[in-house]
Amino acid sequence: MQWLNLLNANFRKEYIEMKRYLPNTLALLLTFYIIFLAAFFGIMFVGDPASFEANVQYSIVSVAFWSLTLMTMNFIGFSVVTEAMRGTLEQLYMSPMGVWKIMLTRIVGQFSLQLVMMVILLFAAMLTSGQWLSLNPMTTIPILTLTMISIVGVSFMIAGLAIIVKQIQAFLQIFQFVLMALVFIPLSVAPFLAFAPFVKGVDMVRMVMMENLTLSAIPLADFGFLLINSMIYFILGLFVFHRCEKLAMKKGLLGQY
Amino acid sequence: MEKIIEVRGINKQYVKRKTKEVITAVNDVSFDVHRGEVLGLLGPNGAGKTSTIKMICGLLQADAGSIHINGLDIKKKRLKALKHISAVLEGNRNLYWRLTVRENLEYFAGNRGLSRKDVKEQVEKLLKQFRLKEKENELVNGLSRGMQQKLAIAVALLANTEVILLDEPTLGLDVEISYELREILKMIVKEEKRTIIISSHDMPVVQELCDRTIIINKGTVVVDEKVENLLKLFETRAYSIKLGGTLSVAQEQQLLVKFPLCTYEGSSHETVVNINLEKSEDIYDLFDIFKAEGTVVESIDRTTIDFEQVFMEIVKGEKAYAMA
Known part of the structure; x- marks a missing residue:
């Protein structure tokens, strides 16, 4: 019950703040849409006309996922930095629930809101390009949920770093291009990327949406791999976060910015 | 009276980043706080008061010594110990400025695992008690410093903990608001019977509210005495x-x-x-x-x-x- 109350409070806070910072949210959505347009027109004018449809579909899914992973993965790190700047980080650390739980519930809330944004972006991109993908929610949602676990893990690692050094904005700016590469490079070109967080999941969702696959059509081994990959990154993320928390408490860094 | 906080021989040193100079913020500090007691923690700037308060809250880890809250070691069982403490920390940023007064109260209660329904009555009571009812739907960034401080204290009270730590509750407030806050704190002391630790430079606050005072200077306890006795002794x-x-x-x-x-x-x-x-x-x-x-x-x-x-x-x- 306490978990539910925590989730409710943090989901509500994220929703209220998203509404109050609506221009920011819309600007972000517009940015991703412009990036998609750039990719779309690039394919239209420079790409191979024979594979035009496949390329456009690939870029639609990739841009949508890039926006989702970028916003979700950086979320806890940004959240920690913002709390430290506002001076509320120490107050969060006064919660007997633990900050990792607060952040986890916040990211669940944020992910749900970002998912809505991703769907809007997907539809806008499909409408612009005239290329309609199969959203297939019964298949994509379970894969997305599993993929999300590894994204949260990396997000906790970034947050741990943010607790110690605070000024991580420059790092996050570079990181968005690393994420872009991870999302856009197909696994067929670089199979080793399957060991990176979320890449396998994104590849699976892309396949489902482009080839209109059902859940049963995906090999069980792929699900197993995705689950293990996600769990490893999640546990690693929490471990890094806790170590960083301890260090921050030892050095008195929680209240500093 | 039963002890609720036991501080034993805590030490804290910081190392300056550039010069690597070691600064001792707290040096072998020990004291007890009894259930229902109002304790004043005094000292000049840089004496080690805030470090001591942060160590009690578990926000800062002591280099040596131990702190027990209701028998729970803050180092080993921090989250369990935090169920017994809430705090208003130094500075004016204990709140979310883009949330309203009511939203802040409900959010912080939620962060302690309480539902809006659980705290509904108490929120109403606190809004009235702190004269914030008229401002309940206003964003915190539009409130005066005094109102923000009152809300921060209301948030701490809403947690319903046995111990409340107030770090410089009247700092930066004008005389009128400071007086109003003092009256509210007096009422809390009288009605709520909670254990309160107040760190302050505001001597009237300490003189009026505290049963006992600890004076820290250069990281060491120089006085641990009842306010009444200290006044008698000097007078x-x-x-x-x-x-x-x-x-x-x-x-x-x-x-x-x-x-x-x-x-x-x-x-x-x-x-x-x-x-x-x-x-x-x-x-x-x-x-x-x-x-x-x-x-x-x-x-x-x-x-x-x-x-x-x-x-x-x-x-x-x-x-x-x-x-x-």
Whole structure:
């Protein structure tokens, strides 16, 4: 019950703040849409006309996922930095629930809101390009949920770093291009990327949406791999976060910015 | 009274990043806080008060020593111990400025695992008690500093913990708001019977609210005494004596020998002697000096001393204070 109350409070806070910072949210959505347009027109004018449809579909899914992973993965790190700047980080650390739980519930809330944004972006991109993908929610949602676990893990690692050094904005700016590469490079070109967080999941969702696959059509081994990959990154993320928390408490860094 | 907080030999050192100089913020500090007690934590800037409070909250880890909250070691069982503590930390950013007054109360309750339904009645009570009801739907960034501070205290109270830590609750507030806040705190002390630790530079707050005070200077506890006892101790031996006429040279010399810290000033028809006696019986020696030359004693006033003066004397070391 306490978990539910925590989730409710943090989901509500994220929703209220998203509404109050609506221009920011819309600007972000517009940015991703412009990036998609750039990719779309690039394919239209420079790409191979024979594979035009496949390329456009690939870029639609990739841009949508890039926006989702970028916003979700950086979320806890940004959240920690913002709390430290506002001076509320120490107050969060006064919660007997633990900050990792607060952040986890916040990211669940944020992910749900970002998912809505991703769907809007997907539809806008499909409408612009005239290329309609199969959203297939019964298949994509379970894969997305599993993929999300590894994204949260990396997000906790970034947050741990943010607790110690605070000024991580420059790092996050570079990181968005690393994420872009991870999302856009197909696994067929670089199979080793399957060991990176979320890449396998994104590849699976892309396949489902482009080839209109059902859940049963995906090999069980792929699900197993995705689950293990996600769990490893999640546990690693929490471990890094806790170590960083301890260090921050030892050095008195929680209240500093 | 049962102990609710036990602080034993805590130490905290910081290393300056650039110079690598080691600074001792807290040095072997020990004290207990009893259930229902209101404790004042005093000291000049940089004395180690905030570090001590943060260590009690588990926000800062002590290099050595231990802190137990309701028997729970803050280092080993931090989250369980935090169920018994809430705090208003130094500065004015204990709240979310883009949330309203009510949203802040509900959010922080939620972060402690409480639902909006659980705290509904108490939120209403606190909004009324802190005169925030009219502002409940206003964003915090639109409130005055005093209102924000009142809300921060209301948030701490909503947690319903046995212990509340208030770090500089009246810092930066104007006289009127500071007075209002003091009255609210007095009401909380009277009605809620919670254990409260107040770190403050505001001596009237400490004098009016606290049962006991701990004065920290340079990271060390220099005084751990009841406020009442401290005032008595300093008050009873300070006198202002008005004499008819002037003191003779012999009397002046005797005064200087017996009471070197004594001061006097006067005119041809009256002299005022200000004296701080080390022992109560010294008063007889003083009067012997006056009696020897038939000096008329017109009035004797016991100098009233407020807590600010007591604090200043202890911190500046002008008055030797033997720890009980």
